[in-house]
Amino acid sequence: MSEPNRLSRDQIAARVALELQDGWLVNLGIGMPTLTVNYIPEGRDILFHSENGIIGMGPRPARDEDIDPDLMSAGKGPVTLIPGGAFIHHADSFAVARGGRLDAAVLGAFQVAVNGDLANWRLPNAISGSVGGAMDIAAGAKRVFAMMTHTAKGGEPKIVEALTYPLTAKTCVSKIFTDMAVVAVTPDGYVLEEVAPGVTVDEVVAATGAALTIPDTVGTIAA
Amino acid sequence: MKNKKADTLEDAIARLNDGATMLIGGFGIAGVPEILIEGVCDRGLRDLTIVANNSGTHKTGIARLLAEGCVGKIICSFPWAVESFVFKELYEDGKVDLEVVPQGTLAERMRAAGAGLGGFLTPTAVGTDLGAGKAVHEIDGKEYILEMPLKGDFALIKAREVDARGNLTFRMAARNFNPVMATAADYTIVEATTEVPVGDLDPECIITPGVFVDCYYIAGPYVPGKEEGPRS
Incomplete structure (x- = not known):
């Protein structure tokens, strides 16, 4: 079902990883964002925060026998602790998130609106949702990067003028990373920054549900 | 010294009663x-x-409490995990109520209760379904909603080490909600892996001081699959 020129989940993760700067504290949402940890450029010191109380979360243990049931990510996957990492309790963990200590949060998304509103916690027709830490983290992080497919199954745009899905947090998203493009959310609206190799600007425009400013030069995602 | 040790599981939970609000530690x-x-x-x-x-999740722990009809309401942040099939079925049959609370708000509501605060203002959930109906306050140009303390009649806590004063340490990310819940209940009951003599715990490394602990029971390490069926 996927189009030939779309980036894989890992390729999107590799592009998001380039965006994370040396010295940042970063929270990765459950699902696709967790792949980002595998693509951090050599030499960049990035601390990962996991809302269940880990600062300095490292990758999955290399050997299965080193998996520890007391050392799991918020997505319940086995992880490690880097040297100098720390454990904190839940109230402190969300003091980190709400208190503005997260330089960035990489979160999955159902929809992003042109003002940066994020929808990612509940489907419109569902009776309820599993919010987890999404609302706290989206409201508190200095930057929220939305990481998602450009369109929903069936081709419906997920980058829209205004949300039709339930809000997670207002005006929080600053950049969107998809399988087709990198789109900045600016006070002047969406700006197309990069396209995936083999994807045309016209294809991105057609798959986007709001006006897109096209600069004179649009980069190509390194993939 | 007040005796906080329960020699049997039955003694540890003897005070629990029907209709109680119970804070239960753990994450995954x-x-x-x-x-x-x-x-x-x-x-x-x-x-x-x-x-x-x-x-x-699956059939043990809180899922077993649900399956055996002990639970009237759940207050949690993540009700719809695939593994929460016991809850899903009961909820759909109208047999259990649900209140979804953002995870940080859940922790902070208990922190507020434990700290004697009457509530707090948070930017979390402003403008969302979960903030609907809550008072909005603007402070320095930013919107916050008023959240209320969440107090337990009882807290059930998992710790690594305990001493006779009830001082606790935790292990890795098994700390999670446990310390904040210990502060937020009228009566806090601890399940600890091991007991150590008073004075053995480094005072700098005690995470929950015994003032927040009313009762402890030494359960030893939890062994998955020990009693019945697959657990996770």
Whole structure:
């Protein structure tokens, strides 16, 4: 079902990883964002925060026998602790998130609106949702990067003028990373920054549900 | 010194009563007081309100409490995990109520209760379904909603080490909600892996001081699959 020129989940993760700067504290949402940890450029010191109380979360243990049931990510996957990492309790963990200590949060998304509103916690027709830490983290992080497919199954745009899905947090998203493009959310609206190799600007425009400013030069995602 | 040690599981949970609000520690499989929960199941209590991060997974722990009809309401952040099938079925049959609370707000509501605060203002959930109906305050140009303290009649806590004063350490990410829940209940019951003599714990490394602990039970390490069926 996927189009030939779309980036894989890992390729999107590799592009998001380039965006994370040396010295940042970063929270990765459950699902696709967790792949980002595998693509951090050599030499960049990035601390990962996991809302269940880990600062300095490292990758999955290399050997299965080193998996520890007391050392799991918020997505319940086995992880490690880097040297100098720390454990904190839940109230402190969300003091980190709400208190503005997260330089960035990489979160999955159902929809992003042109003002940066994020929808990612509940489907419109569902009776309820599993919010987890999404609302706290989206409201508190200095930057929220939305990481998602450009369109929903069936081709419906997920980058829209205004949300039709339930809000997670207002005006929080600053950049969107998809399988087709990198789109900045600016006070002047969406700006197309990069396209995936083999994807045309016209294809991105057609798959986007709001006006897109096209600069004179649009980069190509390194993939 | 006040004796906080319960020699049997039955003694540890003897005070629990029907209709109680119970804070239960844990996140995923880490830091869940599995043995205490089994004791609660065996007592056959009814109409409990359970406060936890999840709505129970697979068939043990909170899921078993639900399956055995002990629970009237769950307050949690993540009710719809695939593994929470016991909860899903009961909810769809109208047999259990649900309040979804953002995870940081859940922790902070208990922190507020434990700290004697009447509530707090948070930017979390402003303008969302979960903030609907809550008072909005603007401070320095930013919107916040008013959230209320969440207090337990009881807290069930999982710790690594305990001494006779009830001082606690935790292990890795099994700490999670346990320390904040310990502060937020009228009566806090601890399931600890090991007991150490008073004075052995480094005072700099005690995470929860015994003033927040009313009772502890030494359960030893939890061994998955020890008693019945597959657990996770």
